[in-house]
Amino acid sequence: MGNRRPSRTPNTQSKPPSSHKTKKPTDQTTGSHKGHQQQQQLLLPPPKLLTYTLPPLNWPSTLPYLASNHVSAQLEPEQLSLLSPAAVTASLSIPTLATYAPTRNPLVQIKQIADPAHPVYPQHGLFATRYIPAGTHIIDYTGLVHVCPQAECAMSDYDLAFLDRDAGLAIDGALMGNEGRFVNDWHGVREEGPNAVFEEYFVKAKDKGKEVWQARMGIWAKPVSSTERSVSGIAKGSEICVGYGKGWWRARRGLMELVEEKSEADLVIEDAGTSMQET
Template sequence: MPPKTPKNWPPEIPYLTAPAYSKTLSPQDLTSLKTPPKDSALIPPPSTPKGPSPLVKITPITTPTHPACGQSGLFAASDLKPGQFILQYLGMIHVSPNTNSPEGAHDSHADSDYDLSLDRELGIGIDADCMGNEARFINDYRGVVERANAEFRECWDGRRGERGMGVWVLGEGKKASGKRKGVRKGQEILVSYGRGFWGARKDVEEEGG
């Protein structure tokens, strides 16, 4: 029986309640995933449900000035406190071709807007382009607000005994004038994709133009 899906979930995208695994992963890669990284946060808390998260909702974006207008974003379904764990980022765990790969090997995830790096040294990533959970709808803050209110952080999945990527509300901050108040109910959850993400897409646009 297929898992229950969140409201506004696209029917053509498989909804995940646990990571999927690519055939590109070697035994070494799988062993690495089962090795706890230093200083990683333990998730999920015992009360976290396996399935649609009650903390978030997928919402179509209709604001004309929003960079993702006509698409969807992820919004808080309740008030979220600074530093609070929101949900895990699920998708296809894969390894990308590297210098040791056969000549001509193609990285099918290279052009994905949903691919997060989990282990740069081994080239392991999590791609939510073709399958995933609510976290795939998190947008970048640029063009929406002045600063992000959430972040991606590597974590240790306590249920599976496996490395993963989670989404947290940003902490309060050190400067009194810059203290964050978490994410209010109804606000969009926004992260920073990083300069590398936008730089790569700018290069593609220039090549195509």
């Protein structure tokens, strides 16, 4: 399979490799990733979060642009409570009210991949328009929040597991979303590895006139850690890349094997039919 994803139509499925990102088990009370406490402390939540509402340049005209997630009406009350908990103990949270700005996100730009050697050429990627310091919140990953069993999500290019894994929630950016759906995997793009990470966080937001906690999936510039002191942020013009995780690649490899097996079976049936006609 290499690193290339199944081909997509630039205007409707042009999310660079976005995908299902398999994540580590989450803390079911806070939604925070177990084992990620050190990383969370190194991420830098802004004192006040700006959510940009204007679609960017090169946004597919056929897809609705979402500044925040659209929640499926099929979610159960228990699942909805995860999206908007009464109280938050997670360390990665922004207690000030989120503000919506009717402008484009100034940190990122969707661009068509020009390098034929790129794994998703000639599709699209997400690029930094300026230097982004390590640990900075870049943008959210938005889409349809729905129930997606892990086995099904593993076959999706745009479903991202969200919050409590046992609840089966995912964010699907296939048919709606924002710039986050254009983030590619780092394999075949950056020898240094990913320069950004997915991480859930909580922020105060207005809902029906009330201030409530709201769970979101953020894309953050990779934080500096004790083992990776070379991380220094994302340079202007660089492609923003994350790691989809081994689960995504295993699922993708399995899907490709199924396609190959089906193709071989079809050829056998076709050959058998031809032989019968000849006799």
